Amino acid sequence: MHLFHKTETQQYPEQKPKLAPRFRGRIVLTRDPDGRERCVSCHLCSAVCPCDCIDLQKSAAPEDWTPEYFRINFSRCIFCGFCEEACPTSAIQLVPDFEMSEFSRQSLVYEKEHLLIAGTGKDSGYNFFKVAGVKGAGAPPKSPKSLLP
Amino acid sequence: MRMGIEILVDGTAVTLRPDDNLLAGCVKAGIDVPYFCWHPAMGSVGACRQCAVKLFAGPADTVGKIVMACMTPVTAGMRVGVAEAEAIAAREGVVEFVLANHPHDCPVCEVGGECHLQDMTAMTGHVSRRPRFEKRTHRSQDLGPFVKHEMNRCIGCYRCVRFYQDVCGGTDFGVFGSAKNVFFGRAQDGALESPFAGNLVEVCPTGVFVDKPFSANFRRKWDMRSTPSVCPHCAVGCNISIQERDGVFRRAVNRFNASLNEYFLCDRGRFGVGFLQGPSRLRVSRDRYGKVFARHAAVAHLAKIFASGKAVGVGSARASLESNFALRRLAGAARFYAGLTAHEVGVAQAALAAMRRVSTATLAQVARADAILILGPDPQVVAPRLGLALRQAATRPNDALLAAREIPAWHDAAARTAMAGQKNPVFVVGPAPTALDALARLAVRMTAEDTVAYALEVAHSPAGEVTDALLTAKTPVVVAGGSAALIVAGAKIVAALEARGIKARFVPLLAAANSIGLACMGAESAGSCATAGAQMVALENDFFGAAGLAAAASVTVLDHIETATAQAADFCVAVGSFADTDGMFVNLEGRAQPFYKAIFGENDAPAAWEILRDAGILAGILPPGTWPTRAALLADMTQEFSDLAPCLRALPAPGEPKPPGLPHRFSGRTASRAHVDVREAGPPMRAESPFGTTMEGAAQHGAEPLVWAPGWNSGQAVLRMAEADKDIFLFQDKIPDALMMPEPPWSYDAGSGVEEMSAHSPAIIARGWA
Numbered sequence A: 001m002h003l004f005h006k007t008e009t010q011q012y013p014e015q016k017p018k019l020a021p022r023f024r025g026r027i028v029l030t031r032d033p034d035g036r037e038r039c040v041s042c043h044l045c046s047a048v049c050p051c052d053c054i055d056l057q058k059s060a061a062p063e064d065w066t067p068e069y070f071r072i073n074f075s076r077c078i079f080c081g082f083c084e085e086a087c088p089t090s091a092i093q094l095v096p097d098f099e100m101s102e103f104s105r106q107s108l109v110y111e112k113e114h115l116l117i118a119g120t121g122k123d124s125g126y127n128f129f130k131v132a133g134v135k136g137a138g139a140p141p142k143s144p145k146s147l148l149p
Numbered sequence B: 001m002r003m004g005i006e007i008l009v010d011g012t013a014v015t016l017r018p019d020d021n022l023l024a025g026c027v028k029a030g031i032d033v034p035y036f037c038w039h040p041a042m043g044s045v046g047a048c049r050q051c052a053v054k055l056f057a058g059p060a061d062t063v064g065k066i067v068m069a070c071m072t073p074v075t076a077g078m079r080v081g082v083a084e085a086e087a088i089a090a091r092e093g094v095v096e097f098v099l100a101n102h103p104h105d106c107p108v109c110e111v112g113g114e115c116h117l118q119d120m121t122a123m124t125g126h127v128s129r130r131p132r133f134e135k136r137t138h139r140s141q142d143l144g145p146f147v148k149h150e151m152n153r154c155i156g157c158y159r160c161v162r163f164y165q166d167v168c169g170g171t172d173f174g175v176f177g178s179a180k181n182v183f184f185g186r187a188q189d190g191a192l193e194s195p196f197a198g199n200l201v202e203v204c205p206t207g208v209f210v211d212k213p214f215s216a217n218f219r220r221k222w223d224m225r226s227t228p229s230v231c232p233h234c235a236v237g238c239n240i241s242i243q244e245r246d247g248v249f250r251r252a253v254n255r256f257n258a259s260l261n262e263y264f265l266c267d268r269g270r271f272g273v274g275f276l277q278g279p280s281r282l283r284v285s286r287d288r289y290g291k292v293f294a295r296h297a298a299v300a301h302l303a304k305i306f307a308s309g310k311a312v313g314v315g316s317a318r319a320s321l322e323s324n325f326a327l328r329r330l331a332g333a334a335r336f337y338a339g340l341t342a343h344e345v346g347v348a349q350a351a352l353a354a355m356r357r358v359s360t361a362t363l364a365q366v367a368r369a370d371a372i373l374i375l376g377p378d379p380q381v382v383a384p385r386l387g388l389a390l391r392q393a394a395t396r397p398n399d400a401l402l403a404a405r406e407i408p409a410w411h412d413a414a415a416r417t418a419m420a421g422q423k424n425p426v427f428v429v430g431p432a433p434t435a436l437d438a439l440a441r442l443a444v445r446m447t448a449e450d451t452v453a454y455a456l457e458v459a460h461s462p463a464g465e466v467t468d469a470l471l472t473a474k475t476p477v478v479v480a481g482g483s484a485a486l487i488v489a490g491a492k493i494v495a496a497l498e499a500r501g502i503k504a505r506f507v508p509l510l511a512a513a514n515s516i517g518l519a520c521m522g523a524e525s526a527g528s529c530a531t532a533g534a535q536m537v538a539l540e541n542d543f544f545g546a547a548g549l550a551a552a553a554s555v556t557v558l559d560h561i562e563t564a565t566a567q568a569a570d571f572c573v574a575v576g577s578f579a580d581t582d583g584m585f586v587n588l589e590g591r592a593q594p595f596y597k598a599i600f601g602e603n604d605a606p607a608a609w610e611i612l613r614d615a616g617i618l619a620g621i622l623p624p625g626t627w628p629t630r631a632a633l634l635a636d637m638t639q640e641f642s643d644l645a646p647c648l649r650a651l652p653a654p655g656e657p658k659p660p661g662l663p664h665r666f667s668g669r670t671a672s673r674a675h676v677d678v679r680e681a682g683p684p685m686r687a688e689s690p691f692g693t694t695m696e697g698a699a700q701h702g703a704e705p706l707v708w709a710p711g712w713n714s715g716q717a718v719l720r721m722a723e724a725d726k727d728i729f730l731f732q733d734k735i736p737d738a739l740m741m742p743e744p745p746w747s748y749d750a751g752s753g754v755e756e757m758s759a760h761s762p763a764i765i766a767r768g769w770a
């Protein structure tokens, strides 16, 4: 029956395909609504990655959780989207872009400067630190010297 | 199976140890009961209410009652319900309260992935939060260069204060506030004073206390290679695990050894290992003008020195048995000296002579001793973990008293209350105050010479308070150090007690990790070697210092840190540290302990013995093909020194399955070197190691280098792991002439507590301990 269907062939690359926002293509690192890097080096994306192609290192500064480096080896990535699902900060997102061909595999190794974009990506309002409760997101600090409960 | 008590848990019969409480027994038997405030080394206080289980009065009881498992003794035939609906609901309710104020910040918490709170929350099945109010917050403190404080994560279990005050005797840390506003910290910001403060990182079930240098070099637990090792910073030789990734040292954590350090390390050990990543590592071989030499050129240089026949080897009390032996073989026994002062050599030789004659105590035996005599310097300064074991013995509830009042030993609060106002028979005699004085029944100050005379008097005359206490004790321990004469006198006391059928034991106080190992090879102090025209080869020691050795023709140093000696030397050969190589130390209990290559970098220096072997073969001193493996060298060494023969037991049996070296969830393997080369290099291969180098291997539960069990990601997983029983004790056959040992002169040196390698650790320097 397929014989009688209208042909689905598209004239790519002259004619670009329409891709939904949920399309799992090239991976980016996004920023929170205040423009700060979202990634907090929690290593959940690298842990969940089935091909182990994400590696990163937390910054050495004590209170800074942004990554010192963040590397994705796209020659290994299978675009499963697990990293995006695991990310607690919405930092890592897959975007509708699959045009990543290169002449050498080495060029498929992306560092943080290649991954980081200026915007928030799909999750526009989310700021992890506003909900995490570690940096003053609760009630004002209690004084330990007060005996009031 | 050990003698046990059979009970019914959820209808299944399990056998528990009679000295465990119900919680400890269940957890060890593989039954998941969540808990927070109970700690295997600190006992129960019943504070957190997390370990609720159902206890039934008898077979006919269908209602039962909720009890705290950690406060319930195990009695024969008792019927317990862990999976009872009511108990499950109670435990989930408790965890919900516990989490009411806990931040939602596991992603930015260093403890995430190895957090006892995460494990316990998952164990109770609690998943969603109901409270909608704002969480209480605290201001965290600066607790110094070792420990980071994030007080918002506290769940109020009180483990930290119990550890800091009750176990370590610290006074500068405590709990403030009341009701739901309790704060665990110091009165003001400032470095924690206790030399055991670093254990808070592992004692706290949450991320309130974090290893600060580790935070600057952070990786998740599942992402690091973890290798069993031995702390090289004093003669106790506490068991540690070294965790690394990408050839970079990340942190040292406690490795449980039931008869040695158990659950705790000292801060010199935990943070001293940071020297591995410090700025003063000696990583390339060079001459005095800074010209860099490759390995073969350094070997050729050494070969020339040894071939000249003028080589004098200076061994080291912080280098492995293997490297010392190799140097001794190359230089010749008559031209092999120890990089120690004559006083230090005398002390180590006296300790060795004592160990060959009287029983030595393990640290666990020290902690359970019922009478203690300390002669000489402060053990907490020289060998800190021994100081902690002595403190545990001093504050330990008295068995007879507990039995009379029917208090089980794990019932921490009751046992401490029963002990209030009483002091165990601990006696401190020496020239200077010690950290244990306040706990001692008697602390006497007298000169070193008088201390020796006093100790000999105790050994020979059965009268006086101290002698009486030692004579009425069942397992007394004598600790002595600082002077060869004091060690001999201490050993004589033990011998006199042993002669009366008392199980007395001795501990010599020594400073360096392999003091006893080097003493076994019997070298004189390098201070006494005739140096004119000699070509000195100094192995991993800083004996000559910046002044060098004027009379020597040349000084060549083999080391892995930039010591003053290395900087003044004519030639430096970079060799691997204890974390870059395999080797063995002998500790102050006479325990021979292997350590393994833990850091896998790109250009790791080989072990000193490998360089020396190559030089020896090149110089024609060793026949070609000598010591192809460490096993071959050990075989040679044990032949020459029969004392060391048991060391061979540390070698893995051929064909023994190798447990994996990497955690099963190790990540990022196809990216970590991709910036250098997108094609992945193969894993490092090491035929000799008892561990695999990859994630693959024979997973023998309990033998893995990583402390982990299903559902147990924190260090508490150790309760679920099989107890490794591979300890090797030397000097088991005693020479029965202890009372006739010659008495050496009484020269005395208390030791500074500063150790060469840890003094290069950035954290130790920041703390002002270098």
Ligand code: SF4
Residues within 6 Å of the ligand: A038, A039, A040, A041, A042, A043, A044, A045, A046, A056, A083, A086, A087, A088, A089, A090, A091, A092, B107
């Ligand atoms: S999961 Fe998200 S926040 Fe965590 S390391 Fe990956 S990108 Fe960063």
Ligand code: SF4
Residues within 6 Å of the ligand: B102, B103, B104, B105, B106, B107, B109, B110, B111, B112, B113, B115, B116, B117, B118, B153, B205, B206, B207, B208
């Ligand atoms: S202490 Fe445990 S539960 Fe709390 S934030 Fe850290 S990892 Fe998460």
Ligand code: SF4
Residues within 6 Å of the ligand: B153, B154, B155, B156, B157, B158, B159, B160, B161, B184, B203, B204, B205, B206, B208, B209
């Ligand atoms: S700081 Fe940690 S150990 Fe201390 S009470 Fe809080 S959770 Fe418990």
Ligand code: SF4
Residues within 6 Å of the ligand: B231, B232, B233, B234, B235, B236, B237, B238, B265, B266, B267, B268, B269, B270, B383, B384, B385, B386
């Ligand atoms: S007591 Fe000694 S061996 Fe143990 S951790 Fe401290 S320095 Fe290391």
Ligand code: FES
Residues within 6 Å of the ligand: B023, B034, B035, B036, B037, B038, B045, B046, B047, B048, B049, B050, B051, B068, B069, B070, B071
């Ligand atoms: S562990 Fe039993 S009450 Fe805390």
